[in-house]
Structure formats: C-alpha cells, structure tokens
Amino acid sequence: MKERIQQLKKEKNAVILAHYYAPDEAQEIADYVGDSFYLAKVAKGISADIIMFCGVRFMGESAKILNPDKKVLMPDTSADCPMAHMVKEGLIEKMREEYEDLAVVCYINSTAELKSKSDVCVTSSNAIKIVKSLPNKNIFFIPDKNLGRYVSEQVPEKNIILNDGCCPIHAKITVEQLMETKEKYPEAKVLSHPECDEKILSLSDYIGSTAEIISYVEKAENEEFIIVTEMGVLYRLREENPTKKFYFPNPNPCCADMKLNTLERISEVLEKEENPIEMEEEMREKALAPLEKMLELAR
Numbered sequence: 001m002k003e004r005i006q007q008l009k010k011e012k013n014a015v016i017l018a019h020y021y022a023p024d025e026a027q028e029i030a031d032y033v034g035d036s037f038y039l040a041k042v043a044k045g046i047s048a049d050i051i052m053f054c055g056v057r058f059m060g061e062s063a064k065i066l067n068p069d070k071k072v073l074m075p076d077t078s079a080d081c082p083m084a085h086m087v088k089e090g091l092i093e094k095m096r097e098e099y100e101d102l103a104v105v106c107y108i109n110s111t112a113e114l115k116s117k118s119d120v121c122v123t124s125s126n127a128i129k130i131v132k133s134l135p136n137k138n139i140f141f142i143p144d145k146n147l148g149r150y151v152s153e154q155v156p157e158k159n160i161i162l163n164d165g166c167c168p169i170h171a172k173i174t175v176e177q178l179m180e181t182k183e184k185y186p187e188a189k190v191l192s193h194p195e196c197d198e199k200i201l202s203l204s205d206y207i208g209s210t211a212e213i214i215s216y217v218e219k220a221e222n223e224e225f226i227i228v229t230e231m232g233v234l235y236r237l238r239e240e241n242p243t244k245k246f247y248f249p250n251p252n253p254c255c256a257d258m259k260l261n262t263l264e265r266i267s268e269v270l271e272k273e274e275n276p277i278e279m280e281e282e283m284r285e286k287a288l289a290p291l292e293k294m295l296e297l298a299r
Contacts, residue, residue, distance in 0.1 A: 001267050002028075005263065012049065015051055016052045016054060017032050017053050017054065019033075019035070019054065020211075020230075021230040021232035021233065022055060023232070023261055023262060024232075027232075037108070037123035038211060039059065039063075040108065043067055050070065050273070051067065052073050052075070052270055053073070053074055053277075054075055056255075057077070057084070057111075058081055058108070062108060062112075062115075065112060066288070068284060073270065073274065073276055075265035079257040079260040079261065081109055081167075083110075083168070085143075086165025087110075092117045092140070101137050102139070103134050105120055105134070106118035106122070106143075106290060107143060107147060107148075108291075110143055112279055112284070115287035116283055119134075119293070121294040123209065125209035125211055130297045130298060132155050132158075136158075138158075139160045139161065141163060142163040143163050145163060145165060146194065146198070148163065151194075169230055169254070170230075170253065171195075171196075173196055173249050174249075177249035177251075181248070181249050182226065187223075188225055188226045188245075189224070189225050189226070190206070195229075196228055200228060210229060213229065214237060214240065217237055222244075223243070225246050228253075230254065230258065231248050231252045
C-alpha cells in the first residue's frame with residue numbers, strides 16, 4: 001500500500017502533509033511532518049497540484065485558504081477538532097462592541113469561519129511572540145482557554161480575555177494521572193503542551209508545542225521523559241531519539257479523529273481524488289488575512 005501511495009503521488013504530482021498526531025504509518029509516508037505552524041508555512045510554498053493533508057479539518061481548511069488553486073484532500077472528512085468550533089455565535093461581535101482597542105487572536109485550531117472574523121491567527125509555538133507584537137492592549141483569545149491562559153501569564157502587560165473552549169484530549173489529562181506517572185518514573189522530566197490545564201502545567205519541567213517538545217528532547221541530557229500531549233508525537237520522538245525513553249499519563253492521550261488518517265484512506269482518496277476541501281471565495285479571502293498576518297509576524 002505504501003508503494004501504491006508513492007506511485008500515486010508521482011502520477012498526480014501530489015504531496016502528503018501529516019501532523020505529529022497522525023498515525024505512525026501516515027507520518028512515515030508523508031513528505032512533510034510537523035505541527036500546525038510548520039505545516040501552514042509548508043502549505044504556503046508547495047508547488048504540487050494536490051495536497052493530501054493527514055490531520056483534522058481545520059488543517060485542511062488552512063491549507064486550502066493559503067492555496068486556493070490547489071486541490072486539498074483529506075483522507076477522512078469526518079476527522080474534526082471539537083475545539084475548533086468552541087466559540088458561541090455572536091460572541092466575537094459582542095466582544096468588539098464591549099472593548100475598545102481589541103484584537104481577536106485566533107488559535108489556528110479553529111474553523112475557517114472563526115478565522116474569517118479574527119485579526120490574526122497563532123499556533124502554540126508562536127502565540128506568545130505574536131501577542132507581544134500586537135499594538136492592542138485588549139486581546140480576545142479564541143477558542144482555547146488553556147493556551148490563552150498560558151499566553152496571558154507570559155504576556156502580563158496585555159489584558160487577555162479568555163474564551164470557554166478547550167481541547168478535550170488535553171483537558172482529560174488529570175493531575176492524579178500525571179502524579180501516578182511521576183511516581184512510577186521519578187527521574188523523568190515532564191514535558192507538557194500548553195493546551196493542558198494550568199495545574200498540569202504547574203507540575204511540568206517544560207511547556208511547549210509539539211515541535212518544541214521534540215526539540216527539547218533532542219537537546220536534553222536526560223534519558224527519560226513524561227510526555228503530556230497526544231500520543232502520536234511518540235513516533236517522531238522515538239525516530240529521532242532511539243536511546244531515550246518516553247512515558248505518557250495513563251490512559252494514553254489519544255485523538256480518535258487524528259487516527260482516521262489511515263493508509264487505506266490515503267490510498268483510496270488519492271487515487272479517486274475524493275474529499276476535497278471547498279469553501280466560498282469570500283470566506284476564504286476573509287480567513288486568509290489573519291493567516292498571512294501570522295506568517296508575517298512570526299517570521
């Protein structure tokens with residue numbers, strides 16, 4: 001099946017992008033693997049005719065927004081991110097009326113519609129830098145309250161208003177689960193994603209995006225790590241650090257939507273060119289501005 005996918009890529013001038021949370025086999029056959037920020041940058045400069053995006057819907061949407069002339073396909077159209085929808089209708093407009101000098105900062109983990117109503121997008125790896133660079137005093141951070149709270153702690157000079165949204169996978173990880181893992185592996189460093197609850201972050205040795213966690217492990221002298229994020233990142237961690245050991249809180253944090261990106265679906269969809277991401281041009285143009293502003297400010 002891997003050989004068939006490679007053949008189809010050549011025949012159709014296609015590239016495969018995969019997020020770190022996608023299944024191991026999807027990461028293995030992908031041309032580019034990374035976090036949301038890296039993949040957004042890659043998507044912007046791709047010359048292929050077809051982009052196969054192994055992730056969840058908002059990622060495919062972002063690729064299409066940045067590449068309107070290309071065909072962007074998703075292995076499974078039902079792969080979605082619950083957090084991407086977690087802003088109540090009319091709330092952005094209400095906040096703009098209530099606060100002067102307000103910037104709506106939209107985590108890239110959001111729908112095209114939410115992006116279209118925002119001033120700038122951010123990812124977990126560039127949110128602090130971008131929020132600091134904005135001239136606005138008031139920041140409405142959507143949709144993730146946990147990442148928003150973490151950013152507010154790092155940028156105290158801004159008035160960051162939080163939205164009541166979160167990643168269900170990271171939110172399910174409890175202090176008790178982490179403490180049990182720490183007791184089992186007392187020498188292991190705790191590395192956590194900022195989408196986790198603040199109590200989890202307070203117990204962590206390092207906080208960063210998936211890409212930053214991978215980079216930290218590569219440079220660290222430690223041999224053991226407790227990884228507090230979705231378990232898909234384990235593939236890249238092991239690939240790049242074969243002698244180091246990695247543990248996850250029990251039960252392992254797993255995003256079922258990400259795991260829908262199977263080889264079977266990639267092969268079938270690429271062959272038939274099914275599941276294209278489509279949207280109205282007016283929506284795409286409105287959502288493009290905050291994405292391009294993110295790429296510019298994060299440079």
